[in-house]
Amino acid sequence: MIVEGHDHLLGRARCQGELEGPLGLGEGTIGSVGVPNGVHTVDLYRFFRSNIALRAGVAPVRRYLEPLVADVLSGALDPSPVFTTEVSLEDVATAYRRMNRREDIKALVRT
Known part of the structure; x- marks a missing residue:
């Protein structure tokens, strides 16, 4: 699920495609909370080239x-x-x- 914001892209990265999907939408920040099941690799160079920051972590419930x-x-x-x-x-x-x-x-x- 991707929601375009002003300078941030919000979504859930439950699988590889959901993590990489926002890369073509522009620059900003992708935030993901929770365990990214099915995400096996992250090509940081693609994020760097697209000027996208990736923030991720567990949910501190x-x-x-x-x-x-x-x-x-x-x-x-x-x-x-x-x-x-x-x-x-x-x-x-x-x-x-x-x-x-x-x-x-x-x-x-x-x-």
């Missing part, structure tokens, strides 16, 4: 969890755009399989 939960519970933050499916507690294993196959991004578990 524990650093942001407490304030985000407080914002969700207060109604200041709507988390619904993140979820691509809803499942019951009994279907959690299926939801994890679907996320692993990249059929869903995040599952909301309703109890």
Whole structure:
């Protein structure tokens, strides 16, 4: 998924093509958070020639969890755009399989 911004290209680099896809869109920054499954090589010279910065790292969930939960519970933050499916507690294993196959991004578990 690529969203063109003013001077940054935002996306998720879940595979080789998603990492290299933004290279033809112009200069700026590509940011990727999380484990890039399926990315085996990175040709840094292509980024250098295109004047594109690559920023990547793990998602430091524990650093942001407490304030985000407080914002969700207060109604200041709507988390619904993140979820691509809803499942019951009994279907959690299926939801994890679907996320692993990249059929869903995040599952909301309703109890």
